[in-house]
Amino acid sequence: MSINTTSLKNFLTIALQYVYPHHLVCRLLSFLAHLENEAWKDYMVKRFGKRYKVNTKEAISRNLKRYPSFNSFFTRELKPGARPITELECGVASPADGTVSQAGKISDGELIQAKGKNYTVAALLGGEEQRTDNFKEGMFTTIYLSPRDYHRIHMPFNGVLQETVHIPGRLFSFDQATVNAMPNLYAKNERVVSFFDTEAGPMALVMVGSIFSSSIETVWDGIVTPPSYSEIRRWNYPYNPPSAKKGEEIGRFNRGSTVILLFAKGAVEWESTMISGNAVKMGALIGKVIS
Known part of the structure; x- marks a missing residue:
């Protein structure tokens, strides 16, 4: 990709984001993420997990039924010991x-x-x-x-x-x-x-x-x-x-x-x-x- 093409692509990437209704979209996403509808939640979790290859083996619960909403899955707690904390005092x-x-x-x-x-x-x-x-x-x-x-x-x-x-x-x-x-x-x-x-x-x-x-x-x-x-x-x-x-x-x-x-x-x-x-x-x- 030429320098001019790269510059144009970067310009368009930024320009489009300036007119994007950030907070409005986030409010909509928040509503959908917190929606406690089992069919919707299961669909979103499975689609998200497959697309991003989420490691659910680390989660304290792998049972999707335990998560009332997509957001509760996204912010899932991990099993004890899944992330060892450095023991070095300093x-x-x-x-x-x-x-x-x-x-x-x-x-x-x-x-x-x-x-x-x-x-x-x-x-x-x-x-x-x-x-x-x-x-x-x-x-x-x-x-x-x-x-x-x-x-x-x-x-x-x-x-x-x-x-x-x-x-x-x-x-x-x-x-x-x-x-x-x-x-x-x-x-x-x-x-x-x-x-x-x-x-x-x-x-x-x-x-x-x-x-x-x-x-x-x-x-x-x-x-x-x-x-x-x-x-x-x-x-x-x-x-x-x-x-x-x-x-x-x-x-x-x-x-x-x-x-x-x-x-x-x-x-x-x-x-x-x-x-x-x-x-x-x-x-x-x-x-x-x-x-």
Whole structure:
């Protein structure tokens, strides 16, 4: 494919998504996904499982009758031991199943989205200077969850929750063409940011919605979105803040999407396996805290 043809294809991919009614489609998908109709649910689960080759052997229940809706199947719980959590005390566990999109250092407050495409920590985290400064020269990794992946999100390292931020936005796709071509993609999409204090210092975990992601949910606040809002919302926990140990469930995507994990400067180093395109499993060792 020539450069001009590639550029035209990328332009059309982005242009069409700008006029796409993201939130309307997601509301419709959410309704269908939560519909408790056995015939519909069985049809969707079987079609989805076949198309994406979903490994149902890992699920705590392989009996489709146990799932009242397609969404309950999509966010299915796994059998105990299906995802061993790294036992290394200084180890950082992968928060999700998925594919490494990027991993590396945050340079001058910028993260890598794709080759030749950067975006800022400030834009990603909602622009609050005090929070942003913690990560300006830190470390980050971006993990993409495909439809076939396990969609519950787990704690990478022991920590105490300080703040949750819901940042409204669009729901652009995370297909490779869009990631490569659309500027500031992760800072454009709707997302939920959780800020933690850990023994390794400040840590931020960002759950980013996408074109078919109907909702983002956390253990401590329940469903954060939908509905969608026009302004940034913040939750603080001055009294008895929630805490989570490494490997504990902290949230889930009801279809979608991408997780971005950030640590402060000098806090962690990523494993050599954290290379763009490599698969990771929740709980696996992805980095080590620098003592």
